[in-house]
Amino acid sequence: ETGVTQSPTHLIKTRGQxxxxxxxxxxxxNTVSWYQQALGQGPQFIFQYYREEENGRGNFPPRFSGLQxxxxxxxxNVNALELDDSALYLCASSLRGxxxxxxxxxxxxxxxxxx
Amino acid sequence: DAKTTQPNSMESNEEEPVHLPCNHSTISGxxxxxxxxxxxxxxxxxxxxxxxxxxxxxxxxxxxxEDRKSSTLILHRATLRDAAVYYCILRKTSYDKVIFGPGxxxxxxx
Numbered sequence: 001e002t003g004v005t006q007s008p009t010h011l012i013k014t015r016g017q018x019x020x021x022x023x024x025x026x027x028x029x030n031t032v033s034w035y036q037q038a039l040g041q042g043p044q045f046i047f048q049y050y051r052e053e054e055n056g057r058g059n060f061p062p063r064f065s066g067l068q069x070x071x072x073x074x075x076x077n078v079n080a081l082e083l084d085d086s087a088l089y090l091c092a093s094s095l096r097g098x099x100x101x102x103x104x105x106x107x108x109x110x111x112x113x114x115x
Numbered sequence: 116d117a118k119t120t121q122p123n124s125m126e127s128n129e130e131e132p133v134h135l136p137c138n139h140s141t142i143s144g145x146x147x148x149x150x151x152x153x154x155x156x157x158x159x160x161x162x163x164x165x166x167x168x169x170x171x172x173x174x175x176x177x178x179x180x181e182d183r184k185s186s187t188l189i190l191h192r193a194t195l196r197d198a199a200v201y202y203c204i205l206r207k208t209s210y211d212k213v214i215f216g217p218g219x220x221x222x223x224x225x
Binding site: 004031033035041042043044045048050055056058090092096101103104105106107108109 | 147149151156158159161164166200206210212213214215216217218
């Protein structure tokens with residue numbers, strides 16, 4: 001079984017630019033969520049997608065947006081980058097079901113540096 | 116969202132058992148207790164989860180207090196590869212968002 005993969009692994013952008021991060025879910029998973037992790041902190045929930053629709057959002061501004069595709073892969077887009085957006089961005093996939101509490105499977109993240 | 120509290124850091128000697136505590140005094144009856152760990156330069160990794168009964172798997176054991184207001188992740192024999200940040204979280208269903216706290220940073224001493 002293929003795990004969660006994220007690309008790119010590292011990225012450097014300039015303040016004000018836009019960035020797109022990509023995630024390929026684990027095979028058979030139908031839900032994807034994105035997290036931002038600043039250095040020394042726990043991951044912070046950005047949003048979650050299920051069946052190509054946003055299904056829950058954390059305390060992040062609208063310039064953070066996402067997409068989930070029919071094959072359950074996903075993108076995170078961030079517009080008008082700010083220095084504080086520098087962080088590790090994690091994608092996690094899971095299988096949503098009414099009778100389970102299936103765990104999240106994380107990728108190893110994309111390290112974004114905004115200068 | 117119900118919250119969890121964990122010690123910031125713990126130390127263990129290699130090959131000894133480690134008990135990582137988590138308090139969740141506001142847990143509701145439908146909250147599952149999940150544990151994840153994050154090794155350096157990697158994404159978090161699922162360890163174990165449970166609802167009421169103690170749980171065992173190949174990685175660890177989860178001991179849940181009778182009143183469910185606390186739980187303990189048990190690593191039976193710590194290895195150097197177990198050095199990581201361990202997160203205890205609560206989650207009602209498979210489509211609930213996951214809220215991470217700062218976790219416990221575990222150091223394993225050779």
